[in-house]
Amino acid sequence: MARAEEKDTGRLEAFSDGVFAFAITLLALDVKLPHLAGQEAEASAASLLNGLRHDWPNYLAFITSFFSIFIMWVHHHNLFRLVRRVDTRLLFANGFLLMMVTVVPFPSAVAAEYFRTPAAPAACAFYAGYFVFVGLAFYLLLLAALRRTVCSSKLTNETLHRYRAGYRLGPPIYFAASVLAYVSPWLTMGICTALWIMWAAMTRMTATESSL
């Protein structure tokens, strides 16, 4: 029985890993060859380097999206180390999160493309607003995963409480960041960057917890 359940958890993790791995690899499709305006046969070193330099917002959006999805994978990974059984609610909470994860390149591209235009406040509000829902999806997954019928019985109430408290922070802060885009797009992107660093730091914390 215990083995069948472990296999079951394993298959959900494998499916999720597949989605995370493909979503993160698909990002590289946007890192493309700069197509020079003139004849390519006459391309000079200067025009190639200019082309590469001109595409820097693309590269930045790639790196940001890559690390966003990677950090989300690490959190997902740590969360599932606590799970011992899969039920329907956990399955659908996981499906909703995966849907949000695969679309992350979209708000990132919107923010990167419009950051230096008059549409910057709207674009950054959209970016931060998207992560309100990602944060919500993570929180729903956490609630589904940390029920007594699903998770490892070795977890103390205190640990469960600490987890919930940590993940509850996400949605309201992203919401505030989204609203503040109309004050300053820079402020929004600064808050989002600070949050990514915080989530990265939290992976260490949750890793320690989940090895208990």
Next chain:
Amino acid sequence: MARAEEKDTGRLEAFSDGVFAFAITLLALDVKLPHLAGQEAEASAASLLNGLRHDWPNYLAFITSFFSIFIMWVHHHNLFRLVRRVDTRLLFANGFLLMMVTVVPFPSAVAAEYFRTPAAPAACAFYAGYFVFVGLAFYLLLLAALRRTVCSSKLTNETLHRYRAGYRLGPPIYFAASVLAYVSPWLTMGICTALWIMWAAMTRMTATESSL
């Protein structure tokens, strides 16, 4: 011997999971940056929001396709929990289903693109008609999986019967929905949506069965 067979089932499941995970992630490629008509350097917040709003059928088709494939994965997952051995017939039935699954975004896109045009009846008939074949593929997989030589010996005849009865419903209802598109495309899409909710609800039922 039992271990070798388990490994074998495992590899078929891993391959299938790869196809499902990849098919579901590829959907996100259609959620693209709205390209504004005017100069992007002059993009205003209003024109960005308009662009985002204008693409809503894309987003709806994405969400629908994502959940279609996700629910099919859950059914596939529950079905394979009953399987103990893989033979050639099961292999090919599974291959046929996987082929149908990878193309699901195509009829979804046809329905989304033409729903508000005079071609709506044809587009919706095509959408529902496609799922006649998906339903058939699932039924063939079920027949291949629930033979005594392949599935877990713990299943009662009654359980096997109930499974077959549930999956036999799909093709004729989708066929009726397809024909009814010439009466009203709204009716077709309503029936299809109702069926998705039914399949989602059935996952809970089959999960309970397969944990027996």
Next chain:
Amino acid sequence: MARAEEKDTGRLEAFSDGVFAFAITLLALDVKLPHLAGQEAEASAASLLNGLRHDWPNYLAFITSFFSIFIMWVHHHNLFRLVRRVDTRLLFANGFLLMMVTVVPFPSAVAAEYFRTPAAPAACAFYAGYFVFVGLAFYLLLLAALRRTVCSSKLTNETLHRYRAGYRLGPPIYFAASVLAYVSPWLTMGICTALWIMWAAMTRMTATESSL
């Protein structure tokens, strides 16, 4: 020790399965929405159905490629059931095969696109010619996999011999089919189709062998 080796084989199989699964799913990207010539808002049912009908060579190429890759996966799968250890030669033989597999959609598309043009002989010769190399890659993999230091010790010399004989047939027959394209492209495609059916039938044979 035996366990570490099994894990090792497992990881190579998982990587190969990933490549097969993605290659097979990527095919669906070519099954696209028909873009009607006129205004889409005025699309009639007839023009949509015409658009769908007009794309049939695409759909045929998709189905052919899907089953080609699927049958190759089954053969790969059956072959690796005999493998107990991975060494450098097997690793690189497998890498070469995977490279050939990922490109299968390309010769299929060439054959589908040019079959009804004066370039049909060249296109079909290219298609069959490509599979000379695929057959070669499979034969090299077989040689690497069925060495005494690598494969299961339970295999008799007779079984090994029968395997080698079966796979040795591929390259020369495909080569003949390639040359015959200049006599008749229909003949070439007929031979290739007959070979696919033969490979599909062989999966049953090899499955029986490898369960010994």
Next chain:
Amino acid sequence: MARAEEKDTGRLEAFSDGVFAFAITLLALDVKLPHLAGQEAEASAASLLNGLRHDWPNYLAFITSFFSIFIMWVHHHNLFRLVRRVDTRLLFANGFLLMMVTVVPFPSAVAAEYFRTPAAPAACAFYAGYFVFVGLAFYLLLLAALRRTVCSSKLTNETLHRYRAGYRLGPPIYFAASVLAYVSPWLTMGICTALWIMWAAMTRMTATESSL
């Protein structure tokens, strides 16, 4: 405890394998049907063969990228055979390497596209320069993987030392190759090719080590 840790390593390997497998399969998207200039219905055998021949730098870039990523996968694979535990530092070192791997097709395409233009020195310097960072990522992963708290306790200090010495060579040689592009692009590509052969040969060496 030992089992949980093994599962943990397994999931990181599975995720990495997914990224490698997907990155290597995506390469095939660039091997496309040659679109002939004239009417396709009048395509002659000569014009098709010309079209295929004209695309050879694409095919070469495909083969090079495929084997680059494949050899990197083998190294990754051999390195993780030594790992017994995953910690945060190893997780992020692995994430950085995966990011570098997914983008490998990009510098390859730049080098292939501009090799026969006046921009060749810049393009080849960019190609070799990219691999300075890939080499660095591998070295960082090696440092993270071969700590006493993470790797198998059976490894001798001498083995660890030999590993570090081997991987330390990469970045400075690629840097020299990058600078030498301004002397001769052919020299740069020759050094890079020689290095790929060396890395391929090293897989045999590291495989032997890691089976100790």
